[in-house]
Amino acid sequence: MLQTLLGDFPRREYMLNGHNACAGCGPALAVRYLVKVSRQEAVIVIPASCWSIIAGVEPFRSLETVVLHCPFPAAASVGAGIKKGLEAVGDTRTQVIVLAGDGATFDIGMQGLSGVAERNEDLLYVCYDNEAYMNTGTQRSSASPYGSLSTTTPAPRAKSSPKKEIMKIMAAHRIPYAATASVAYPADLMAKMQRAMQVKGFRFLHIFTPCMQGWGSPVEFTVRLARLAVLTRIFPLYEVADGARYRISSFPEEHIPIEEYLQGQKRFAGLDESQKALLQKEVDRNWAALCRQADHSPFISDD
Amino acid sequence: MGRKLLDGNQAAALAVKLARAQVVCAYPITPQTSLVESIAGMWAQGDFSGEYVSVESEYSALAYLIGAAYAGARTFTATSSQGLAYMHELLHWAAGARLPIVMVNANRALGAPWSLEPDHLDSLAQRDTGWIQFYCAAVQEIMDTLLFSFRLAEETRLPCMVIYDGFVLSHTVEVVEPPLQKQADAFLPAPPAKAALQTEQPQNLQAVTSFQYLARVFQERHLDMLQVPRVAKKLTREYAAILGRSYPLVEACGLKEAATVVVAAGSAAQTIKSVLPALNSPEGPTGLLRLRLFRPLPAEEIVSLLARPHIQRVVVVDRDLSAGLGGIFAQELRALLQGSPFEGKICELNLAGGVDLTPQLLRRGLKAAAAGGGEQGRIIWGVDL
The missing domain is CATH 3.40.50.920 (Rossmann fold)
Structure with missing residues (x-):
């Protein structure tokens, strides 16, 4: 067992070597941790995304469980249908995990995702967010941040709208459990995954998974940038129970300016000082709002 | 059960119940609506042995059944017109994955402009998706063909669409003779109570592939499709022996x-x-x-x-x-x-x-x-x- 502060996780890998991910792949790292928790207790559903490739091209596979691929907008509904179908044939034990990118979650799959969340289907939905359509070579999604460049928001017309606030949307569905996590904090990520596996009903994990190819950074920067996103409060780590009660998982001790996060990435090369100031202001405002929410309605779990 | 006065949609709902479908998932659309309402009504009263799930779109209805069918469950949905068109991508997926999903389509013209007329282009536009298609001419035939289709789909591992004219058949009452449950069971055995997915046996289903494999998938589906008339004739004889009714292809x-x-x-x-x-x-x-x-x-x-x-x-x-x-x-x-x-x-x-x-x-x-x-x-x- 791998001893961590938050739990014991197996040394055994449920994600195999020799997979198809790029060097420094954030999504590959996230799933390696996730499947250490879900092991062989869950079927994994993957819509079109980087993981369509990482899971292996016929006849290969990289995960030690049943993986089912499905069309781009269909993952949430296919996942919920698998769970219902398993129950119908007498298997109430096997869980179902959807593993979708930000494109499938924030954009094309939003309707089905909202449907399963509203019906509180017994499903664990994981969104690995690399903030653009990376599998097809970096086109903007509604998860792309303000001011970022992509092949469909090329210089000098960087993305002019802010990142869609997916956690607020999911919380508004009053689902039993939602949490953010990051590949820079594996113990926290696995603890949240474990908690999510124990909850009945619809669960949502939003995992920050940098893409060095798409962001224009050296491949060894994945974890550093993921950590800086948390420390600068761009991507805070927190949990939401029943869409109402909040708990912040990690309080950055010092206030690190977002500049430290932005400077290592070519996708932000077009941002001028006034735009950076605007972005900093929004980050500070969001953090303050999150702190108020957590103080006002704290989430106290059983564990 | 004796003779009953039923319209096409009510007859279809009764056939789904007799087929012991395990997961029904649908989105209402005129003129199919009264069919799913009938199933929802039976489900709410405890008269339907399966699960009924009302979702937020036709797209999700078929996606849901693709999931349930993968798990090994007997599945059914119903739609019409724009709803069928909205399912299009998933019709291909269900056939490619060889999932024996059964659906009803009540024909209705596709817009624009809006219309409720029984034009057949909605289902004919799905001709190349790899689904078996039956066009029915009477209410009794709808009931028999639908029950029959579950067995045909499961034996051929091909999804099956039972089609009838909106309003003309969906809402016209005829005298029908519903099968008894024991007759239905004799023709269509209960589905196996075992999950088709076992996580201890890892698989990577419908993963990206190359033309060498894909060409075989397409070829095999075509050859299996060509076997449908033969299988259907065999099953028609069985159906006639149990229920005393048969329909030619x-x-x-x-x-x-x-x-x-x-x-x-x-x-x-x-x-x-x-x-x-x-x-x-x-x-x-x-x-x-x-x-x-x-x-x-x-x-x-x-x-x-x-x-x-x-x-x-x-x-x-x-x-x-x-x-x-x-x-x-x-x-x-x-x-x-x-x-x-x-x-x-x-x-x-x-x-x-x-x-x-x-x-x-x-x-x-x-x-x-x-x-x-x-x-x-x-x-x-x-x-x-």
């Missing part, structure tokens, strides 16, 4: 002396059949060929039924239109009968937009055909008659 009426044969599908064929004795065209007696199974097209049956020297002319009734080409049934018949004595003589009476086929309209259509109005690919437009 292609229904022939009055072909022995016919000079003109009308080819039609759906409720229009029932109208034609009912007036057939009084329907002598200027060229002589008229016969009927009703296409009940459309995908796969029962080519051998059609060709052999038409191979009679006294048949001079074939008139295909299409309630659909592929703009720039013509009616889809007519095109299929023309392709099938190329090189036969009928080449160049296949007329098309087109009722696209849901033109109602009255006996008077049919007579006018046959007269126009006899006058050569439909030769050389020209269309006899129902709306002009």
